[in-house]
Amino acid sequence: MSMQGVQDEEKIDLTKVEAKRLRARSMRLLLSLVRPVRRRLILSFSTVILSQAFRVVGPALIAYGIDQALPLAVKGDYIALWYTVGAYLLAATATAGLTYFFISYAAKINQDVILDLRQRVFVHTQKLSLEFHEKYTSGRVIARQTSDLDSIKELLDTGGNEMIAGLLYMIFTGVALVLLDASSFAVMLVSLVPLYFLTRWFQKQTRINYRKTRVASARLIVHFVETMTGIRAVKAFRKDTRNNAEYAGLVEDYRAVNAKVIQLFGIYDPGLILIGNLTVAGVLMIDGLRVIDGALGFGVLTAAILYAKRFFDPMEGMAMFYNAFQSSASALEKISGVLEEEPSVPEPVNPVPFKEHSGHIEFDDVEFHYSNGKTILPNFNLDIPGGQTVALVGTTGAGKSTLAKLISRFYDPTVGSVRIDGVDLREVANEDLRRAVVMVTQEAYLFSGTVADNIALGRPGASQSEIEDAARAVGVHEFIESLPDGYNTDVNKRGGRVSAGQRQLISFARAFIADPAVLILDEATASLDIPSERAVQNALRTLLAGRTAIIIAHRLSTVSIADRVLVMEHGQIIEDDTPAALIAGTGKFAKMHKAWRESLA
Amino acid sequence: MKPMGTVATLLRIFPYAKKALPRVILGTIAALGAHLFALTIPQFLRNLVNGLQDHGTVEKLVPAVLAVLALGICEAGFVLLRRWLVLTPGTHVEAGLRRTLYAKLQELPVSFHDKWPSGQLLSRATGDLSLIRRWLSFGLVLFVANAITIAVGLAILFTYNWLLGLIFFVSSIPIWVRGFKFEKNYHSIARLSQDQAGDLATSVEESVHGIRVLKALGRGDFASAKFARDAAELRGTEVKKANLIADIWIYLILVPEFAVGASMLVGVWLVSQGQMTVGALVAFFATTTVLRWPTESVGFLLSMTLDAKTAITRFFEVLDAPIEIDDPENPKTISEPKGRLEFKNVSFKYPDAPAEAAPLLDGVNLTLEPGESVALIGITGSGKTTLTALSTRLYEVTGGAIELDGIDIRDLSREELRRHMAMAFEDATLFSASVRDNVLLGRPEATEAELAQALEIAQAQFVYDLPEGLDTKIGEEGLSLSGGQRQRLALARAVAAKPSVLILDDPLSALDVDTEAMVEDALRTVLTATTALIVAHRPSTVQLADRVALLENGRITAVGKHSDLLATNAHYRHVIASLDEEKEAIR
Incomplete structure (x- = not known):
């Protein structure tokens, strides 16, 4: 179905059905966010009702002062005046107190809602499978979690205060005017007609444009993030000048749609003021005639004018809210799209208990295609007994990495099943699986934080000595000690100051400390120099004892520690034996090994 | 301030x-x-x-x-x-x-x-x-x-x-x-x-860029917990702000x-x-x-x-941050690039390194004659990658000088310098653009034939099989390609730039043995005419070079032929050749 998840996310002109679907989806998300805070919302709502009610009393008291207390005062009786003023001050104090409470209370609610949404999006994107992350650029995921969330935050910041207060203020002003003088209210009622049409127009125009703003802003972020993360390549290949031009284009696109939105508001807002002023003139005319007829006092006239004038006061704030609302509605559309994406490797509902494992891996009639239909593994069967160390060899594209990703359940097989100790991986709780299976890849990403934090990522809560032991095991301890703050050195952004080889060693230490039953090394030694690789291999010999291990490596040196070698080609195993037997034979591996030996000479 | x-x-x-x-x-x-x-x-x-x-x-x-x-x-x-x-x-x-x-x-x-x-x-x-x-x-x-x-x-x-x-x-x-x-x-x-909002954005970014690691270790919850703490801190600040208002x-x-x-x-x-x-x-x-x-x-x-x-x-x-590495006021130009690269007593220390620490590079002397290729060898962290980054002024030397065709590279505009030198990085950064644009990044005006040649040298013909061939948009950071594929494209990119000096930082690490051999054969044809500095971890990569330079304790301690150094230099053997025990083990 169209518009499912993040599909067609950049589409601007939607059909009615599509638009309705998006609205319903956003609304569901909004409601689910509001539900946990509904009690507090009601309380905050009540304070608004009260505060606005007190606020509206003001002009009526002024009217009373002029029409009733003034004639009495002229006669020397000031008691009514004192009461009126007292009541006025009381109302004002109540308004101020309640407003204070409301603003700080509403801020807490808003922030809780934002926090909730932030976490939901974050946790959900973490849950989404690698397949999603591979096609949905990281810049867009970041845009969803930064600029889109900001626009929702802005909505709540202005919204909570302006919208509810404004609307109630208008209603109460209306009610007060009805009570004070119904025919003045009738004039004001007429003004609602142009107000309605103006708002309708504004709403229609902005909705499309806000959608465009979100798309343009996401593109801007994608480009920005890519440039900053790839700054070395940008500089080395002199992409900077071209980048400036490209980025300027994106900036201008964003500016143009943004300006369009702002201009719409620039018409809407004066439109509101115009309607307000016309209403004041109308009230003045009609009530003026009634004053001439003696049917109305000056006090009521004053109050009617004050009410008519103030009636439109909150409209500007409400329009701003509406602005923020439109902007965040498009943001909600996008965010709800991401949240709608289902992880293609879902967690089981009733996971099978999976605590003790020997690490026996089975592939049972497994087929695997990527979502574009390209077949990687056609009918694949494999049995790896627990504790065996298996080396996977073969050309690029033979399906080695796919095999590794299936065992660590980054993907699920299209047909058939992958089992560890007889349990289908689809039935294992994610947490149990990750404890049992750990994969180290060539891409060794370091997170900001200390070196120790980065190693402890393999097992949160690991002690300092455990961390050091792991580092020592892979031979990176001396290097870490040589850093300015040793293990507490901050590896800034993307491990800037740590060389690729050292990064890989740290990520090895991370896997060592995780202590899994099944360890998968996917090209994990590619960037290591020979002394480091030797250290790692020595460490592997002890580490791999009693564990199942899958090693993918081009360097046949790694193969030496394997019990068994699988040679893969086009998704199939073409050779399967001990390293010694294969080398002695005449097959593909024997040839590869010979070529490799020669390259060492 | x-x-x-x-x-x-x-x-x-x-x-x-x-x-x-x-x-x-x-x-x-x-x-x-x-x-x-x-x-x-x-x-x-x-x-x-x-x-x-x-x-x-x-x-x-x-x-x-x-x-x-x-x-x-x-x-x-x-x-x-x-x-x-x-x-x-x-x-x-x-x-x-x-x-x-x-x-x-x-x-x-x-x-x-x-x-x-x-x-x-x-x-x-x-x-x-x-x-x-x-x-x-x-x-x-x-x-x-x-x-x-x-x-x-x-x-x-x-x-x-x-x-x-x-x-x-x-x-x-x-x-x-x-x-x-x-x-x-x-x-x-x-x-x-x-600032807290900026930190939160950083958390988000890392969680996305490091998604593979988080998934492989099953640390999604851990990252989420950290994110939740940061977000809660921001919430606290925002509430305080609201109270002031x-x-x-x-x-x-x-x-x-x-x-x-x-x-x-x-x-x-x-x-x-x-x-x-x-x-x-x-x-x-x-x-x-x-x-x-x-x-x-x-x-x-x-x-x-x-x-x-x-x-x-x-x-x-x-x-207000200083640009530090700037163009000279009157840049010199190299009209006929020959590709002679000389490191003269180069020393370097990262600006944020502690004051008492020894410089990472401390008096590097090395000359690459035009057309010569030199392999740079040294243990992890010895400064090989840093040295390559210095020669294109990604960082600036803190002492000594690097000269290209006899001209201090600081006297050239960065634009010109980087036109003469092309790099292939160890982590192959690709941009969201078509294969063509990525490969021709350093020289957009190259012809189709030159493009095809560069792809062939890097053994990256797989791109023709992509859904839209050379016009296929490869994802951000080229994530939908395998590590080996990305590395080959990065290599093709450096080759297509037709520089007078090629700088290759461990360019074949992610390739399998067969592909590596093919790439090496093809690269040799390029390297006969081009000066090249090749960071190498493997004997096979070293074979590409005419000479080898050993980087040790911030200096070049030995230069010579692979076989000679192997015979005479113990540290060299330690770094590159001590696979004997593996040879024994596998035999």
Whole structure:
């Protein structure tokens, strides 16, 4: 179905059905966010009702002062005046107190809602499978979690205060005017007609444009993030000048749609003021005639004018809210799209208990295609007994990495099943699986934080000595000690100051400390120099004892520690034996090994 | 650097808003005009009420109503004018700032980017800049217009009655006092909140870029917990910020209302004493209503101004950063590049390394004759990659010099230097663009034949099998390609640039043995004519080079042929050749 998840996310002109679907989806998300805070919302709502009610009393008291207390005062009786003023001050104090409470209370609610949404999006994107992350650029995921969330935050910041207060203020002003003088209210009622049409127009125009703003802003972020993360390549290949031009284009696109939105508001807002002023003139005319007829006092006239004038006061704030609302509605559309994406490797509902494992891996009639239909593994069967160390060899594209990703359940097989100790991986709780299976890849990403934090990522809560032991095991301890703050050195952004080889060693230490039953090394030694690789291999010999291990490596040196070698080609195993037997034979591996030996000479 | 005052900081943005300034000033005048029209309306009310009081007639009513109507239309017209004047230029200023920031960030040296998480940079380029725009085209305009309006309004109140005017004037004092106090408190918390938002953006970014690691280790929950802590901190700051705002609102509501209450008492008394007309009293209250919004808006305009100040400070933190690695004033040029690369006593220490630490490179001497290829060997962390980065001025030498064809590379423009030298990085960064654009990044004008040749040398013919061949858009950072595929494209990119010096940082690490052999064969044809510095970890890669240089303790300790060094140099054997035990093991 169209518009499912993040599909067609950049589409601007939607059909009615599509638009309705998006609205319903956003609304569901909004409601689910509001539900946990509904009690507090009601309380905050009540304070608004009260505060606005007190606020509206003001002009009526002024009217009373002029029409009733003034004639009495002229006669020397000031008691009514004192009461009126007292009541006025009381109302004002109540308004101020309640407003204070409301603003700080509403801020807490808003922030809780934002926090909730932030976490939901974050946790959900973490849950989404690698397949999603591979096609949905990281810049867009970041845009969803930064600029889109900001626009929702802005909505709540202005919204909570302006919208509810404004609307109630208008209603109460209306009610007060009805009570004070119904025919003045009738004039004001007429003004609602142009107000309605103006708002309708504004709403229609902005909705499309806000959608465009979100798309343009996401593109801007994608480009920005890519440039900053790839700054070395940008500089080395002199992409900077071209980048400036490209980025300027994106900036201008964003500016143009943004300006369009702002201009719409620039018409809407004066439109509101115009309607307000016309209403004041109308009230003045009609009530003026009634004053001439003696049917109305000056006090009521004053109050009617004050009410008519103030009636439109909150409209500007409400329009701003509406602005923020439109902007965040498009943001909600996008965010709800991401949240709608289902992880293609879902967690089981009733996971099978999976605590003790020997690490026996089975592939049972497994087929695997990527979502574009390209077949990687056609009918694949494999049995790896627990504790065996298996080396996977073969050309690029033979399906080695796919095999590794299936065992660590980054993907699920299209047909058939992958089992560890007889349990289908689809039935294992994610947490149990990750404890049992750990994969180290060539891409060794370091997170900001200390070196120790980065190693402890393999097992949160690991002690300092455990961390050091792991580092020592892979031979990176001396290097870490040589850093300015040793293990507490901050590896800034993307491990800037740590060389690729050292990064890989740290990520090895991370896997060592995780202590899994099944360890998968996917090209994990590619960037290591020979002394480091030797250290790692020595460490592997002890580490791999009693564990199942899958090693993918081009360097046949790694193969030496394997019990068994699988040679893969086009998704199939073409050779399967001990390293010694294969080398002695005449097959593909024997040839590869010979070529490799020669390259060492 | 000592913190700047609010006004001084705000003023710094004006040079960037020069073009918009005339319209901003006109917009402020329009805003003021609109307010003044609104303030005039009560004058007519007074005359009307006073006129109606002694036997009013329709003839008296109609002109007054028409006047109010006309003023009302004028007010709306001026608001329209204000918005029309200011809004579009505001977006241009924002776009200009964004381009400036981006260009500056690209100019800044790699060492700057090492220090700054890109989430912090991102939050500057997005949220901060739109804040500045809103302040410039809305906050500033209204701040000035509202302040003048309040002053004029107070003066008008004095004309109705000096005593009532005085009440309002005196009552405004606590608001100002409170406002200044607010400024002090709010400012630090606004800064904190923006920084925390930047940190949060960094967390988000890392969680996305490091998704494979998090998934492989099953640490999604761990990352989420950390994110939750950061987000909760931001929440706390935002709540504090809201409390400060709530605090000032009390004053903004209470003080004017008390003034109105007091005015009612005094006003009614004055009228009863015959010292003031009813019309004047009505007009007085109408005027206070007009002034209500400008007064109340002081609160959010103040907070907006302070937010803008923080955003401007953060903007200039980037803009003020020294470029460090700059073009020379009179750059020399190399008309006929030969490709002779010479390292003369080069030393280097990272700027953030501790003072007592020894330099990473300490007197490197190495010469690559034109067409010669040299393999650079050394243990992990010995500074090989750093040395390659120095030769294209991604970092700057801290001592000695690097010369290309006899010219110090600091005397060349960076553009020219990098045209002569192309790099293939160990982590192959690809951009979201077509395969073609990625490969031709260093030389967009290359012909199809040259492109095909580069792809062949790098054994990257797989690209022809992609859904749209060379026009296939490869994902951000080339994530949908395998490590080996990315590395081959990065190699093709360096080759396609046809530089006189090729710098290859462990360019074949992710390739399988067969492919590696094919790439090496093809590369040899290129390397006969091109000078090359090749960082190598493997004997197989070393085979590509004519000579080998051993980097040890920050110096080149040995240069020579692979076989010679193997025979004579123990450290060399340790680094590159001690696979004997593996050979034994596998035999």
